[in-house]
Amino acid sequence: MENKFDLEIGGKKIECDFEQLAEQANGQVMIKLGETTVLVTATMGEEKPGLGFFPLTVDYEEKYYAAGKIGGARYIRREGRPSDRAVCNARLIDRAIRPRFASDFKKATQIITTVFSWDDENDPDILGLIGASLSLSISDIPWAGPLSAVRVVKVAGELIINPSYKQREESDFDIIFAGILEGENLLINMIEGGAKEVKEEDILEALAFAQEPLKKLILFQKEIIKQIGKEKINLEKKEIDKDLLKTVNDFLDQKLEKVLFEQKAEKESMAELKKDLVFEVEEKFPEGIGIALDILDKKTDDLIHKNILEKEQRVDQRKLDQVREISCQAGLLPRTHGSGLFRRGKTKGLSILTLGPPGDHQIVEGMEVDGKKRFFHHYNFPPYSVGEARPLRGPGRREIGHGLLAEKALIPLIPDFDNFSYTIRIVSEMLSSNGSTSMASISSSSLALMDAGVPVKRPAAGIAIGLIKKDNQNYKVLTDIQGPEDHHGDMDFKIAGTKEGITALQMDVKIDGITQEIMKEALARGKKAREEILTVIEKTLPGPRAELSKYAPRVLTLQIKPEKIREVIGSGGKVINEIIDKTGAEIDIDPEGLVFVTSEKKEAAEKALDWIKNIVREVEPGEVFEGKVQRVLDFGAFVEVLPGQDGLIHISKLSKNRVEKVEDVVKEGDLVSVKVLSVDDQGRINLSLLKKIK
Secondary structure, eight states, X not given: OOOEEEEEETTEEEEEEOOOSSTTSSEEEEEEETTEEEEEEEEEEEEOTTOSSOOEEEEEEOOGGGGTOOOSOTTTOSOOSOOHHHHHHHHHHHHHHGGGBOTTOOEEEEEEEEEEEOOSSSOHHHHHHHXXXXXXXXXXXXXXXXXXXXXXEEETTEEEESOOHHHHHHOSEEEEEEEEEETTEEEEEEEEEEEEEEOHHHHHHHHHHHHHHHHHHHHHHHHHHHHHOOOOOOOOOOOOOHHHHHHHHHHXXXXXXXXXXXXXXXXXXXXXXXXXXXXXXXXTOTTOHHHHHHHHHHXXXXXXXXXXXXXXXXXXXXXXXXXXXXXXXXXXXXXXSEEEEEEETTEEEEEEEEEEOGGGOEEEESSSOEEEEOEEEEEEXXXXXXXXXOOOOSXXXXXXXXXXXXXXXXXXXXXXXXXXXOEEEEEEEEEEOSSOHHHHHXXXXXXXXXXXXXXXXXXXXXXXXXXXXXXXXSEEEEESOOHHHHHHSSEEEEEEEOSSOEEEEEEEESSSOBOHHXXXXXXXXXXXXXXXXXXXXXXXXXXXXXXXXXXXXXXXXXXXXXXXXXXXXXXXXXXXXXXXXXXXXXXXXXXXXEEEEEESSHHHHHHHHHHHHHHHOOOOTTOEEEEEEEEEETTEEEEEEETTEEEEEEGGGSOSSOOSOGGGTOOTTOEEEEEEEEEOTTOOEEEEEEEEOO
C-alpha cells in the first residue's frame, strides 16, 4: 500500500509520509516542506461524560534539536514550558479543527505536533495544521475533514504562497487562511494574520489568491484518505427521555425568550433560569440535569438565530451594525508612565504602560527565534471580570493568545528603536467582560501609549464581527458581538487597525465556514466600527502627549567607536561600575558602540553621559586640562586629563629649568594644569606642566 505522497504548492513540494512511526496513535503523518519536518499524531481516549464540553487537547512541541540547538535552562538543558509562539501555534490548529467534530462526540482527543527538523526557511505551523487534518482524516476518529491551510504574503506587489521568513519580514501582510470544501465551494473556517495598515481590498485579494492552493490541498488529502483512510467509529445516538424533554420544553416555553430579549441584566436572568430549571428536573430526573442544561443551551442557540434572522432582534436590542456605547479615559493612574481605560458596553479594559531602558528588553530564546524583544503586551483576565470567584493562576493559552494578538495589532505603530530607545511593556487588565476583551485591550493600549508620550504613528482599535447563518444566502452579519452572540453565534471575526488600514486579523467559526461574500461584508462592517471607535479615542486624546511622564526614565544616547567600548567598561567593569555607582544611571552598550544612559533624573543621565564622553574623547594638541597626578616615575609623571585617560609629563617638561627629581616639582595626588603637546600614533598623550594648583 502506498504510504508516501507529495504535492507542489507555491513552487514548493509538501511531502507526506504515513510510515507507521507512531503506530499506536489512531492517526499519524510525518509531513515535510523543504527540510522542515513535523510529526502530527491524533489519539482518541476514553469518553468523558458529564463534562459539558468536548475534551480536545492540541499541543505543539518545539524541539531545540530541530534547529541544532542544545537549548533549555543552563542546569536542566531540556525543553521547558511551551513558548508563547508554540502556544499560539497550538491555538491556531485547535481553532481550525475543533468545529469539524460532531457535537455529540465526547471522547478525549489529543493532537500533538512535534517539530523534528527546522530549516530556517519554512515555518512548521502550516505543516502542523495540514498534518492535524491528515492524521484525523485517515484515523477512525469521527472528524469531518479534510481542511487545508496556506500562508499568503505580499512583497513588492507580488502575492506569495507559503513564503520564507525573509519574505514574511518584507511583506505588507502575513495571513494564514484555513478552509474546507462544501461541494465545489471553498469555505474559510479560520484566519490569523498581521499587516502594516493594509486596506480591506488587499485582504480580499489575498483570499482570492489562496483559493486555488487551498482547494488543491483538500483534493490531495481526499485522495490519500481514499487510499489509506480507516473507517470511522460509529457514534451512538443517545435518545433523550421524552418525559424529560417535555418537562424542559414546558418549563422554558415563554420564559427563555423573556430572559434573553427583555431589557434586564441578561447574565443574572440566565443564571436564575438555569437554577430554576435544575430545581424543576432534579427531583424527577436526578441524572438528567446535564441533559436539561444541554437542551437549554441548544434552545438558546436556536432562539437567538431565529430572532436575528427573522426580526433582526438582538439580545440587547441594538441594530445589527450598531456598536455599544463607548467611553475612554487617559492618564487615570497618577504614578504609572501611561494608562488608558476603554469601555464598550459592559466590557472594560485598563491598560498600563511602563517605559524601561534598553537593557530591560525581553530575551527570546526558542527553536525558531533567538533575540531581544523591546515591545511586549500582556493580557490578564481575572475572575472578577466575569463575576466569578476562583483561584488566580498564571496566564493560560487564552491570555497568551489574546495578549499576542493585541501586540501584533500595535507593532506596526511603535516608533523605531533608533528614534525611541526605550523598552515598552503594556499590561491590559480586563476589569469587566461581556465580549471581545482582546479588541478592547487594543484600544486601551493605544490610549496608554499616547498618554505616556510614546510617538506612535496613530492609535489603533479593534472590533469583533459576528455572524448568524442559516445558509450561504440567509445570514446576518453582526457588529460588536457581546457574550451571548459570541457563545451562540457562528463566527468571531476580530479586526484591528487604524484609520489607515488593518494591522491584525483573527477569525474562528462554529459552522463549516464563510464565503468570500460574507468576509467582504464583515471587513466593511469592521472598518466602519473601527473608525467610529477611533473617533472617540481621538476626542479623548488627539495624539501622543508632547512630553514623557515625569516618572518615566530618560534615555540619552551616544555613539562611540567600538574600539572605545573597553575603555568605558574598564578592567573587570571597574570604570562603568564607578559611573553607575556615582550617578545612579543605568548604562547599556551594544557591540556597535551605541551607548544608552537611563535614569529617572535627567541630570543624573546627563552627568553619566558627560563622564562617558570624556572617557572616549580624543584630546587634541594645544588643549589645556586640569588633572590629578596619578603616578610618579623616574622619567616623569602621569596625569589624568580625562576620566580613564592619562598623559605623560616628561621630566624635561616639568620646568624650563633642569629638574633633578620629579618629586621636586610634583607628587602623587597633586592637582596640576597641563597642556597637550602631542598625541602619537598609539594614542599616547604627551603633556607639559603649566602650573601646580595644589
